[in-house]
Amino acid sequence: MEAFSYRDGQLFAEGVALSELAQRFGTPTYVYSRAHIEAQYHAYADALAGIPHLVCFAVKANSNLGVLNLLARLGAGFDIVSRGELERVLAAGGAAERIVFSGVGKSREDMRRALEVGVHCFNVESTDELERLQTVAAEQGKTASISLRVNPDVDAGTHPYISTGLKENKFGIAIAAAAAVYSRAAELPNLRIIGVDCHIGSQLTSLPPFLDALDRLLLLVDELAGKGIHIQHLDLGGGLGVRYREEQPPLAADYIAAVRQRIAGRDLKLVFEPGRSIVANAGVLLTRVEYLKHTEHKDFAIVDAAMNDLIRPALYQAWMDVLPVQPRDAQARRYDIVGPICETGDFLAKERELALAEGDLLAVRSAGAYGFVMSSNYNTRGRAAEVLVDGEQTFEVRRRETLQELYAGESLLPA
Numbered sequence: 001m002e003a004f005s006y007r008d009g010q011l012f013a014e015g016v017a018l019s020e021l022a023q024r025f026g027t028p029t030y031v032y033s034r035a036h037i038e039a040q041y042h043a044y045a046d047a048l049a050g051i052p053h054l055v056c057f058a059v060k061a062n063s064n065l066g067v068l069n070l071l072a073r074l075g076a077g078f079d080i081v082s083r084g085e086l087e088r089v090l091a092a093g094g095a096a097e098r099i100v101f102s103g104v105g106k107s108r109e110d111m112r113r114a115l116e117v118g119v120h121c122f123n124v125e126s127t128d129e130l131e132r133l134q135t136v137a138a139e140q141g142k143t144a145s146i147s148l149r150v151n152p153d154v155d156a157g158t159h160p161y162i163s164t165g166l167k168e169n170k171f172g173i174a175i176a177a178a179a180a181v182y183s184r185a186a187e188l189p190n191l192r193i194i195g196v197d198c199h200i201g202s203q204l205t206s207l208p209p210f211l212d213a214l215d216r217l218l219l220l221v222d223e224l225a226g227k228g229i230h231i232q233h234l235d236l237g238g239g240l241g242v243r244y245r246e247e248q249p250p251l252a253a254d255y256i257a258a259v260r261q262r263i264a265g266r267d268l269k270l271v272f273e274p275g276r277s278i279v280a281n282a283g284v285l286l287t288r289v290e291y292l293k294h295t296e297h298k299d300f301a302i303v304d305a306a307m308n309d310l311i312r313p314a315l316y317q318a319w320m321d322v323l324p325v326q327p328r329d330a331q332a333r334r335y336d337i338v339g340p341i342c343e344t345g346d347f348l349a350k351e352r353e354l355a356l357a358e359g360d361l362l363a364v365r366s367a368g369a370y371g372f373v374m375s376s377n378y379n380t381r382g383r384a385a386e387v388l389v390d391g392e393q394t395f396e397v398r399r400r401e402t403l404q405e406l407y408a409g410e411s412l413l414p415a
């Protein structure tokens, strides 16, 4: 479904004109569509109907409390990678028993808190983490349910920075070593083995890498059964891509249908950890043109959002679509859309044909995932507001940071 569309010559988020949101909340502002998030979540949940499953939204993609609350109300579980994310999920009304805890660097404190609240599963990424979890669980007199995150060594065919399932990546336990580590886990009295987990990368646009990884995991499940280790769930991670430009990623329904076909006849619960595919196209970053600067070589549109607000273009050379909120009937020029930050890498888009004037509003599309969550205060810029649109209604789910907040907690040296 299209959350953002033109009507009467201007761009709307569901039933609300983006120009109205800019007026009410200022710019830069992230705008999310409730209907889009719901539809994407349902695409997973509906395709999994009839078999045991858990759709754990990857909180790293968008951790706004309003967004998490919406997903919790839909019945989602959550995939977290830090204690901060854990507290966010709980504050948003998420259920601890639907949380899977991923990440290569879990601290003892992370483990203690997760055991205390009773998360569903720890996705353990190394033998040292396994031993540490045993110690922490024993100290608390608890049993930790675990999966091992297995690195199946498949090439996800995505950007090298967001590929995670190759043997040279830091993630997971090499699949060849996994059976031995499972045997060790089975000896540890405060651990309960419940699953096998993998996540091979993000923004995958074809099914074969997912299915190759699944085949390798199923071989491991069979090997473990031969050793008397019974696996109850298969966690296939996240990674399904979205359309930023011309990509044609598979639909969640088709992906899940292919997975269901391969696991037919097995007594396995399915867990997924989608992030981007739930929220990316549910969001835009709304920004205003401050200046147009024409030089001999280039035309620049200097806008009030910058790499501190949205770092994907600078960090991954990610191409993100930029739409005029109120398109003008005038001669277009080829603009680089840049921010006010003192870095040449501070751009949101390059070489876009647009007809612009100072004060115009632009919407950077597909910004609902890895947008606000990766923002920073670089150049002492306050972070953007976040607004969720639901039909004709709007909710300010995070207000803009004030300038005072930017240095609260810092102090002068003693006299």
Ligand SMILES: Cc1ncc(COP(=O)(O)O)c(C=O)c1O
Pocket (backbone or CB within 6 Å): 058, 061, 079, 102, 103, 164, 199, 201, 202, 203, 237, 238, 239, 240, 273, 274, 275, 276, 277
């Ligand atoms: C362990 C894990 N699960 C889930 C995700 C979510 O991935 P995506 O946003 O591509 O669905 C990630 C990020 O890539 C991850 O590292």
Ligand SMILES: N[C@@H](CCCC[NH3+])C(=O)O
Pocket (backbone or CB within 6 Å): 060, 162, 202, 203, 312, 316, 369, 370
């Ligand atoms: N931040 C990345 C995705 C990271 C995936 C995290 N495991 C992006 O914007 O594409």
